[in-house]
Amino acid sequence: MIRFEDVTKVYDTTSRPALDGVTTEIERGEFVFLVGPSGSGKSTFIRLVQREEKASSGTVYVSGRDVARLSSWRVPHLRRDLGVVFQDFRLLPNKNVFANVAFAMQVLGKRRGLINQAIPEVLKTVGLEDKAHRFPHELSGGEQQRVAIARAVVNSPAILLADEPTGNLDPETSWGIMEVLDKIHQNGTTVVMATHDHEIVNTMRRRVVELHEGQVMRDEAEAGYQPADATAQLQSRLRKTEVN
Amino acid sequence: MRFAFIVSETLSGIRRNLSMVISVVLVTFISLTFVGSAGLLQMQINQMKGYWYDRVEVAIFLCNDTSTAASCAGGAVTDSQREAIEAQLESQQASAYVESYEHESQDQALELFQDQYANLDMAESVTADQLPESFRVSLVNAEQYEVVNEMFSGMPGVEVVSDQRELLESLFSLMNIASVIAIALAVIMLITAILLIATTIRLSAFSRRRETGIMRLVGASKTMIQLPFLAEGVVAAMLGAAMASIATWAIAKFFIADWLASEYPQTGFISSTEALWLIPLLFVIALILAAASSMLTLRRYLKV
Incomplete structure (x- = not known):
């Protein structure tokens, strides 16, 4: 489904590459956590899949296509195969829940009848069936993220990319989001989720691809995640508190 | 659905950006009126040449x-x-x-x-x-x-x-100078119009960057993303062209055909119907204007 072959991405030649010789493959129907500290290359990984960026070297394949070789008018077709969710939701503040989700269908030229039929269904999937007419500012963070997920999957993409979807949410709300993502995965969508929330990763027991300074440090099925840096930092901070 | 959506996006863009759109309309209107006047002068020169040289x-x-x-x-x-x-x-x-x-x-x-x-x-x-x-x-x-x-x-x-002919030549050269001046002013105004349209599209793209961001994300086509902005420029330029066409026709009708012709009955003046030939030209210029400025902008600010 997604294959990286020795992919390196350099944004600016003076600093170290954001991704450095990454080779990995994600199969259809997998649920993969992409973990690692900030700056480890998780977001770059996702941007390369979306073809927001092109690899400096190496090849990225999505659904068998070399994305760097897609002509600019084929790129939208690639993106229709991808649903994307971000930490900051990216909803349109002047549109209500229904309209926000409908927007993703309208811009693809979907028929009104289809839209009116698909949206209640997808809102049900994310658990917002009774909030279709609320505006984003009337919703909690978790609910806003559910709207974003609904928008990402309403066109039934084969792959859902989630870049720190729980980054702005408290743990309890995060679990709600994880349930939604799990449900979408159960329906057959390949899910790639970048996160550094080790609690979620440890509980879910899915495949984990750990990035560190742009390189794949670890790639294990049904694994957990102990963020080394964070733990070390926490421990040293705790030690200092003890001394005081 | 698709067409209706593009139309509604265009209209909402115009509404959000109304003052800029009005300025584009006015600048296009003035510049094309200069073009139209120069055209009328040239037509008048040709008319008089034909009339007198015979x-x-x-x-x-x-x-x-x-x-x-x-x-x-x-x-x-x-x-x-x-x-x-x-x-x-x-x-x-x-x-x-x-x-x-x-x-x-x-x-x-x-x-x-x-x-x-x-x-x-x-x-x-x-x-x-x-x-x-x-x-x-x-x-x-x-x-x-x-x-x-x-x-x-x-x-x-x-x-x-x-x-x-000599008597006429001096008159014609005067009229030629006047039309060159009109064209020169028109060119300056047209450049202004191009830059203004480009700025308008840029502002419009900026104020709708959330929407276009999402459109890119879900894989909307280039047309879907860029057309509303292009249409915004085209609509504004076309409104300007329409106003300039009315102005040009009015000059031909009320100034030339009615007033000048009654003041100087022995001279052959162009009729207001002949001035109608200039109108397609004005619209074509407006279209080129909008297209040129869109080229400048869309590629830079609305990448897909």
């Missing part, structure tokens, strides 16, 4: 009783002098230059004079013998005036050979 090219004025020129010292032209001039016009030598000629008697001259200056009181008091009789010569090539001038100037009974 009628007057070279006039050989013959002496009359009141002539003061040195060559007319012998008094009014005699019949034999007139015949000699006519023979010269018919001659082999002249036929290479002379296309045709007509004799205009003093009575005919008076008739024409009174016709042309009917609105002057003076016209009534002029008599036939105050006006010169003449040969009206049209040339094979209007540029060869000098040859004809030399051929006839010295002949007895000829008061003066005048190239009536």
Whole structure:
């Protein structure tokens, strides 16, 4: 489904590459956590899949296509195969829940009848069936993220990319989001989720691809995640508190 | 659905960006009105050229009783002098230059004079013998005036050979200068319009960056993303062109056809219907304008 072959991405030649010789493959129907500290290359990984960026070297394949070789008018077709969710939701503040989700269908030229039929269904999937007419500012963070997920999957993409979807949410709300993502995965969508929330990763027991300074440090099925840096930092901070 | 969506996106873009859109409309309107005016001037020049060049090219004025020129010292032209001039016009030598000629008697001259200056009181008091009789010569090539001038100037009974084109040429060159100035102003204004449209699209793209971001994300086509912005520029430019077309037509109708034509009835003026030919031109320019500025902007600010 997604294959990286020795992919390196350099944004600016003076600093170290954001991704450095990454080779990995994600199969259809997998649920993969992409973990690692900030700056480890998780977001770059996702941007390369979306073809927001092109690899400096190496090849990225999505659904068998070399994305760097897609002509600019084929790129939208690639993106229709991808649903994307971000930490900051990216909803349109002047549109209500229904309209926000409908927007993703309208811009693809979907028929009104289809839209009116698909949206209640997808809102049900994310658990917002009774909030279709609320505006984003009337919703909690978790609910806003559910709207974003609904928008990402309403066109039934084969792959859902989630870049720190729980980054702005408290743990309890995060679990709600994880349930939604799990449900979408159960329906057959390949899910790639970048996160550094080790609690979620440890509980879910899915495949984990750990990035560190742009390189794949670890790639294990049904694994957990102990963020080394964070733990070390926490421990040293705790030690200092003890001394005081 | 798709079409309706693009239309509604375009309209909402215009609404959000109303003041910029109005400024684009006005700048396009003014610049295209300059273009239209220059066009009217050129049409008028062509009209007058066609009108006058057919009628007057070279006039050989013959002496009359009141002539003061040195060559007319012998008094009014005699019949034999007139015949000699006519023979010269018919001659082999002249036929290479002379296309045709007509004799205009003093009575005919008076008739024409009174016709042309009917609105002057003076016209009534002029008599036939105050006006010169003449040969009206049209040339094979209007540029060869000098040859004809030399051929006839010295002949007895000829008061003066005048190239009536010269009078018109100075008028035409004045009108040409005016149209060059109008075009120069139009070009400056058109450049302003292009930059203004580009800025408008840029602002519009910025104010809708959330929407376009999501459109890219879900894989909307380039057309879907860019067309509303392109349409915004095109709609504004077209409104400007429509206003400029009305203005150009109004100038042709009320200023030229109604006012100038009644002030100077002897001159051929263009009709307001002829001015309608300029309208498609104005719209095409507006379209090119919008397209050019969109090229500048869309590629930079609305990448897919």
